[in-house]
Amino acid sequence: MSRPHLRLVSDEELTEFLARSPSPATLKGGGGNGTFGSMEARVAQLETDMREVKANTRMIGDTLLRIEGKLETRASAIDLAEIKGKLDFKASASDVGSLSGKLNDKPDTWxxxxxxxxxxxxxxGSQIVKTIADVVHxxxxQTVKIP
Known part of the structure; x- marks a missing residue:
């Protein structure tokens, strides 16, 4: 594999190159205007932002704990399937309506x-009529003969 942009350098060339490199005080960086003068302000801002991130993380953790607590009291899919199975054996609304109609047809206490x-x-009344008939007629x- 050929790499034309790379070449071997001697120790002297390396030393000369390093001597020409810019000093740390004049390095170009992200928003520091080429110096390290505002580094403390940037680090302070980063620390402030990090505090906010930690606070948000704590709030998210607390919210997740509350959600988890609520989920523990909810019925699981297995619980719901079990209840549904039990309800399948119960009377349907039409069965109850039919039974109610039959009960309405039955005589009540009165x-x-x-x-x-x-x-x-x-x-x-029939006894009274019989008694009256016996009185009237x-x-x-019958006479009974004794031998």
Whole structure:
């Protein structure tokens, strides 16, 4: 592989190159205007920003803990499937409506009491009629012969 932009240099060439390199005070950097004079201000700003990042991270952590706590009290998919399975064995709304209609057709307590009283009145009335008939038309007397 050929690299035409690279070449071997001697120790003297290297020493001469390093002697010509700019001093650290005149290095060009990110927004420092070529000097290290404003480095302390930039580091101070970086530290302030880092405090904000840490505070935000703490808030995010607290929020996640609250969410996790709420999730622990929620029903899981397994719980919901189990409940659904149990509900499948319960009566449906149409079953309940049908049963309700059948119960409405059944006599209630007052109907039963009325029927019993009516039967009692019929029996009492028939006994009264029999008694009156016996008084009006007494039964014939039978004679019994003893041998």
């Amino acid at each position: 109907k039963v009491v009325t029927i019993v009283l009516a039967l009692g009145a019929i029996m009492a 007494p039964p014939a007397q």
